[in-house]
Amino acid sequence: MNTQVRTITKADYHTEVRDLAKGEHLQSIACIEKIMEHAQKLKSSGSNTQLAEVRLQMLQEMLQIHQGLMA
Numbered sequence: 001m002n003t004q005v006r007t008i009t010k011a012d013y014h015t016e017v018r019d020l021a022k023g024e025h026l027q028s029i030a031c032i033e034k035i036m037e038h039a040q041k042l043k044s045s046g047s048n049t050q051l052a053e054v055r056l057q058m059l060q061e062m063l064q065i066h067q068g069l070m071a
Contacts, residue, residue, distance in 0.1 A: 025066045032063045 036059045043052035 022070055025070045028066050029063060032059050032066070035059055036063070 036056060039052045039055040039059060043049050043056065
């Protein structure tokens with residue numbers, strides 16, 4: 001029976017946490033982009049264009065935050 005024990009270093013831990021966070025940000029970005037598509041359709045349809053514009057601005061800011069956190 002050959003068992004190997006590998007010591008997890010602090011760097012390994014930080015890499016794992018960073019990779020998990022990156023995955024979370026990618027999921028958030030995908031969701032935000034879907035919502036932005038919907039808001040753009042609402043804006044284009046002519047109903048509640050002002051509300052759609054506010055939503056688009058808010059979503060754009062959220063998108064920039066998530067993209068910045070991934071850098």
